[in-house]
Amino acid sequence: MAELKKTSLYEAHERYGGNIVDFAGWALSVEFEGLTEEHEAVRKAAGLFDVSHMGEVEVKGSQAFDFVQNLITNDASVLEDNQVLYTLMCYPHGGVVDDLLVYKFAKDDILLVINASNIEKDYEWMKKNIGDYDVKLTNVSDNVSQIALQGPAAQKILQKLADTDLSDIGFFRCKRDVNVGGAKCLVSRTGYTGEDGFEIYLENGDATAVWDKVMEAGKEHGIKPVGLGARDTLRFEAALPLYGNELSEDITPLEAGLGFFVKLDKPNFIGKEVLVKQKQEGLKRKIVGFEMEGKGIPRHGYDVFADGKQIGFVTTGYYSPSLKKNIGLAMVDIEYSTLETPIEIKVRKRNVKARVISKKFYTKNYNKNTKTKK
Secondary structure, eight states: OTTSBOOTTHHHHHHTTOEEEEETTEEEEEESSOHHHHHHHHHHSOEEEEOTTSEEEEEESTTHHHHHHHHBSSOGGGOOTTEEEEEEEEOTTSOEEEEEEEEEEETTEEEEEEOGGGHHHHHHHHHHTOTTOOOEEEEOGGGEEEEEEESTTHHHHHHTTBSSOGGGSOBTBEEEEEEETTEEEEEEBOOSSSBOEEEEEEEHHHHHHHHHHHHHHTGGGTOEEEOHHHHHHHHHHTTOOOBTTTBBTTBOTTTTTOGGGOOTTSSOOTTHHHHHHHHHHOOSEEEEEEEESSSOOOOTTOEEEETTEEEEEEEEEEEETTTTEEEEEEEEEGGGOSTTOEEEEEETTEEEEEEEEOSOOSOOBOOOOSOOOO
């Protein structure tokens, strides 16, 4: 494993018994105790994730805001200081460079959080599109660790260690310089599970101590360390996209069902012209949810059939620990996207019956009722 990159929490992965695998060149745990146990802990109590492999790019300068606005599909003008925005970056042809979070601290001070597998590609894309903007980009990914605490008990656990009232941090808002267990952290009420929770950014040297303190504080609440396996089933049940599955350079945000995060009334952004045209002409394909009716677990890449022909492919498929069903997401031709449409998934060498259902597999339990100080 020497050739794999290691996060600052690698020692904790070993100490907590993680089953370590290669994920996008990083040595990370696919599971600790077991996927189902970890999944259920997040849904019912709390789970702690090492997401230090994620990328962070600082955007600073007098035109930082304008630069980011041109780069992303969503509208950053709605952001107050210390507010967070989910968005996408597109190529001129409308395909997705990446999906990301925008942390706006001020108009001249913005942080972009990007996917681990795309760090170098994204950073090069950003630099390529600086043009005449007065901005300075800094890839600080190697200097930042990130821990995610997710689940209904997340606030109770983290509050034991934080020096600020966490109920002051509203949904998709953040606060800098929060003391968490003796370390100075950026804390945001965000996550990738469909549950309430926080993402904590801190210096590499503080990560292990904070991880251990959170685990100790959460012991009475049933906290568990969570690996990549449950991270994927949790985000999938909440219909949150994964780059390389529901998103890619060959899939537009509209085809992925993420039109809410594409503001076509913005003056401009990269890819806007193509997306406007796609909206006007109508989609030829889109991502749908489906449920297996025959035996078989759908997997990423499996072919989808109907009326004796291939009509698409599975983007994500699992046995859902929460719903106790085999379900999935698939890109299908638009005429087969209506709810209850019968389809077939090719599982190994046989076609298994399935039907199109809503992508809302699981009702998200975000806490949107917190106080927000402006």
